[in-house]
Amino acid sequence: MGPRAASPETWIQPRRKGLYVIPGDFYIDPTHVVETAVITHGHGDHARPGHRRVVATPETLAIMQVRLGRTSKDSPTALAYGERLRIGDVGVWLAPAGHVLGSAQIVLEYRGARVVVSGDYKRRRDPTCTAFEPVQCDVFVTEATFGLPVFQHPDDGEEIGKLLRSLDVFPDRPHVVGAYSLGKAQRMIALLREAGYDRAVILHESLRPLCALYEDFGVGLGDLEALNERSGEPLAGEIVLAPPSASLGPGADTGLDPVRVGASGWMRVRKQTKGRGAELPLVISDHADWNEIFRTIKDVGAPEIWVTHGREDAVIHHAGTLGLKARALRLVGYGEDQE
Numbered sequence: 001m002g003p004r005a006a007s008p009e010t011w012i013q014p015r016r017k018g019l020y021v022i023p024g025d026f027y028i029d030p031t032h033v034v035e036t037a038v039i040t041h042g043h044g045d046h047a048r049p050g051h052r053r054v055v056a057t058p059e060t061l062a063i064m065q066v067r068l069g070r071t072s073k074d075s076p077t078a079l080a081y082g083e084r085l086r087i088g089d090v091g092v093w094l095a096p097a098g099h100v101l102g103s104a105q106i107v108l109e110y111r112g113a114r115v116v117v118s119g120d121y122k123r124r125r126d127p128t129c130t131a132f133e134p135v136q137c138d139v140f141v142t143e144a145t146f147g148l149p150v151f152q153h154p155d156d157g158e159e160i161g162k163l164l165r166s167l168d169v170f171p172d173r174p175h176v177v178g179a180y181s182l183g184k185a186q187r188m189i190a191l192l193r194e195a196g197y198d199r200a201v202i203l204h205e206s207l208r209p210l211c212a213l214y215e216d217f218g219v220g221l222g223d224l225e226a227l228n229e230r231s232g233e234p235l236a237g238e239i240v241l242a243p244p245s246a247s248l249g250p251g252a253d254t255g256l257d258p259v260r261v262g263a264s265g266w267m268r269v270r271k272q273t274k275g276r277g278a279e280l281p282l283v284i285s286d287h288a289d290w291n292e293i294f295r296t297i298k299d300v301g302a303p304e305i306w307v308t309h310g311r312e313d314a315v316i317h318h319a320g321t322l323g324l325k326a327r328a329l330r331l332v333g334y335g336e337d338q339e
């Protein structure tokens with residue numbers, strides 16, 4: 001940041017409706033209806049309906065269209081990664097966040113200062129979306145969903161291996177994987193394919209539209225079958241993907257004693273595993289773990305860190321020990337369930 005740069009806290013402020021960028025008169029991922037929203041990604045707590053104008057990647061706009069029926073009141077502005085836009089006096093561009101298809105960090109440039117709002121992100125490879133790209137900046141806004149040293153996500157391939165081994169051990173039981181419809185479901189399928197699983201994956205109806213959208217954007221998911229079209233056919237030994245809370249409905253023979261599989265960063269926490277009824281917990285997360293958060297902070301070279309949704313205190317404390325300036329944004333309205 002040059003000597004005449006405007007201090008970012010004077011022009012970006014947490015407000016009741018979300019993070020507000022004053023010289024551009026827009027919000028980032030607002031939790032209430034606003035005139036202009038720049039959206040990081042399609043998860044429900046970030047991409048809400050009803051805004052007048054929406055700016056997001058083409059993928060995120062397509063996801064919003066599928067989930068909400070309509071992206072915004074006026075026609076939306078699609079901004080591809082790296083493409084530049086001016087909103088008011090602020091330069092805006094998007095960089096990949098590696099969280100789900102279309103997820104973006106929002107890069108804001110104003111009077112010689114650059115601020116990056118990363119939204120939700122992760123650093124490990126994900127075959128279903130573009131990898132996170134570190135952008136040098138003066139202030140980095142990071143999530144802290146898994147912002148405690150205890151959170152160190154294991155290798156995805158090892159976790160998928162546990163699922164495949166369980167199928168070998170229990171060939172007569174269907175394995176029902178609880179997976180959110182945006183991101184986790186498609187990543188689980190892609191990881192299974194990479195591990196050599198080439199049988200059809202059975203999908204709960206509610207997961208089909210976004211799987212189709214991913215395929216439209218070139219993310220191959222292999223052979224998929226609809227759960228509700230399998231009535232009467234046995235599910236023994238199959239992998240079924242369903243939302244974590246879904247009942248399998250009349251299409252499934254529940255007499256088969258399914259193995260309930262959880263797939264989440266929270267599966268690290270025994271209490272959460274029990275609460276979610278997961279017999280086979282897999283620690284597969286679409287959020288940065290503790291090490292990824294601090295590797296990213298190092299990579300972007302920002303002297304100042306703003307921390308939001310999650311375990312702000314631990315991240316702020318540790319950033320302080322590294323000689324960085326850090327503060328909590330205390331934004332409200334973002335859940336932890338979509339990861």
Ligand SMILES: [Zn+2]
Nearest residue numbers: 043099120338
């Ligand atoms: Zn998210």
